Each structure stands twice: as structure tokens, then as C-alpha cells.
Amino acid sequence: MxxxxxxxxxxxxxxxxxxxxxxxxxxxxxxxxxxxxxxxxxxxxxxxxxxxxxxARIEPLRSELEEPFPGAVLGNPNGEITLVEFTDYACTYCRQSLDHVNQLIAANPDVKVVIREYPILTAGSADAARMALAAAEQGRYEQFHNAMFAAENLSAENIERAALQSGMDVARARRAIEMGLFETQLQNNVFLAQNMGITGTPAWIVGNQVLSGAVGPEVIGAAIAEARDS
Incomplete structure (x- = not known):
């Protein structure tokens, strides 16, 4: 056969x-x-x-995919298994997946979740993504990530409120954003997404698999287990 x-x-x-x-x-x-x-x-x-x-798509870019923007990590930052998530704060399915990611982190202490900001839905998406990277620079990424997804929309007021709730130095973040310090990272995320054939959010890469959409913790968990066993 x-x-x-x-x-x-x-x-x-x-x-x-x-x-x-x-x-x-x-x-x-x-x-x-x-x-x-x-x-x-x-x-x-x-x-x-x-x-x-x-x-063939993943392997040439694996190290780049799995190397996070400093601080933009959830779960175990030294985890042996890496789950990459492409996300957009305007994405309803990304918001729904937040609990799924937390479940996976709790069940898999050896997993590092690398978040790649992929703001493709609205102008507010890009503003929130820049503030998220500023939060990562300040060591407040998880707090901002959760607060931003809890917001009703991506208005400038809500983005600043999420930054304040996360304990960020907002003035410092604004200066970094105005200096364009995060543009290269956002452009690189677009490059990686295009090379992986990713056109929407959320999207996930773990091991040798690319998963699209809010596939749920069971599907992602199975992919994590397969990556662990490979």
C-alpha cells in the first residue's frame, strides 16, 4: 500500500x-x-x-516564527513547545480564543505562547497592536492583552484605558509609538503570515501544523501533543 x-x-x-x-x-x-x-x-x-x-512552509522560518518580540509571550517563556498565535484585537474569534489559550497554558506548563500582532481588520487594530508591543517592552504585555480584549471596542480612549489598567507608563509608550519603534515588528508579522498562507485571525502554528480560526482547545491541544511527541 x-x-x-x-x-x-x-x-x-x-x-x-x-x-x-x-x-x-x-x-x-x-x-x-x-x-x-x-x-x-x-x-x-x-x-x-x-x-x-x-x-516546507514552516521549516525555513521556524526560528523566526518562534522567536517572540521581547515580552510578547504568554505561558512559560522558557517552554520547550512553542505555540504561535496571530491575533487582532478587533477579532471576535480571537477574543473567544483567549479563554482557550489560558486553558492550554494551565494544562501544558511546558508551552510558550508567542503572540504575533496581526492587525488586519480596522485602523484601531493597528493602534492597539502598537500599544500591545509597547506593553511588551515594559513587561506588561499579558495585562494589556487581557484588558484590551475585555474592552468594548478599539477606540483611542479604550486603548489608553487598557494601558492604564495594565500598569503601563502611557507617556513612555506614546513616545515609543511616535518614534515608530514597533513598525518593523508589525511588518515582519505580515511577512510571516503571508509566507504561512495566513489571511485571517486567529491563526496558530505549533510543530508542523498551521491551524486557522477559533478551532478550540481540543484541536490545539492535540497539535501540541503531536509536537511534543515528534
Whole structure:
């Protein structure tokens, strides 16, 4: 069965047909017969192709993906397993996922959660993201992160209120933002998201998997367990 999967993957991936026949030792007719006789191998082959494609995307950028902006980390900052989350403070599903992340942190003390600010929904998203990075610089990231998601909207007043609630030096944060200290990080997050094929929030990367949407703690937890076992 494994050689059939190899042929299917080669064909789907666009490898030369002649190479596939040479590898299997079969001609086109017999290969077609074998695939028709074993159609259950096709989903397995497609899953393997997706896995290989995802690994090819992640591996060259893994160290960059898993290296956080200083302070923009939840959970265990020295954790052996890294969960990367792309998030936007205007995103309802990101807000819903906040409790999921806290559950995962409580259940997995070896997990480091790297938050990547990906403000793609509103102008307020970008303002909140800059303040979040300023909070990280001041060692108040988690406090601001929670306070911002608890706000009703991303008005300038609510962003400043979240900063004050988190214990930030707001004047210092404003100076850093005005100096453009966080623009490179935000641009880099866009670059990483585009290379991972991420077009919305929340999105998650753990191990060799990219997950999209509010998939819930069970799905992310399973991906964490797989990364731990790999």
C-alpha cells in the first residue's frame, strides 16, 4: 500500500509521470487499476501531501516564527513547545480564543505562547497592536492583552484605558509609538503570515501544523501533543 501512496503523492505534486511509473515498476494501466482497487489510499496521500507542503512552509522560518518580540509571550517563556498565535484585537474569534489559550497554558506548563500582532481588520487594530508591543517592552504585555480584549471596542480612549489598567507608563509608550519603534515588528508579522498562507485571525502554528480560526482547545491541544511527541 505504501508504494501506491508514493505514486499518488508524486502525481498530485506534479512530478513527471514517467518517473512515477519507473519508480513503481508498473505501467500506466496497471497503476490506474491499482489506484481504483485501493481508493482508500487517496485521502491518506492527500493528507501526506498537505503535511509535506506545510512543513516546507514552516521549516525555513521556524526560528523566526518562534522567536517572540521581547515580552510578547504568554505561558512559560522558557517552554520547550512553542505555540504561535496571530491575533487582532478587533477579532471576535480571537477574543473567544483567549479563554482557550489560558486553558492550554494551565494544562501544558511546558508551552510558550508567542503572540504575533496581526492587525488586519480596522485602523484601531493597528493602534492597539502598537500599544500591545509597547506593553511588551515594559513587561506588561499579558495585562494589556487581557484588558484590551475585555474592552468594548478599539477606540483611542479604550486603548489608553487598557494601558492604564495594565500598569503601563502611557507617556513612555506614546513616545515609543511616535518614534515608530514597533513598525518593523508589525511588518515582519505580515511577512510571516503571508509566507504561512495566513489571511485571517486567529491563526496558530505549533510543530508542523498551521491551524486557522477559533478551532478550540481540543484541536490545539492535540497539535501540541503531536509536537511534543515528534
Amino acid at each position: 505504501r508504494w501506491i501512496a508514493t505514486i499518488v503523492i508524486a502525481l498530485i505534486a506534479g512530478f513527471a509521470g514517467a518517473a512515477a511509473w519507473d519508480y513503481s515498476g508498473l505501467g500506466p494501466d496497471r497503476t490506474r487499476e491499482a489506484l481504483l482497487a485501493n481508493p482508500e489510499i487517496l485521502p491518506e496521500a492527500m493528507d501526506e501531501l498537505r503535511r509535506r507542503d506545510m512543513l
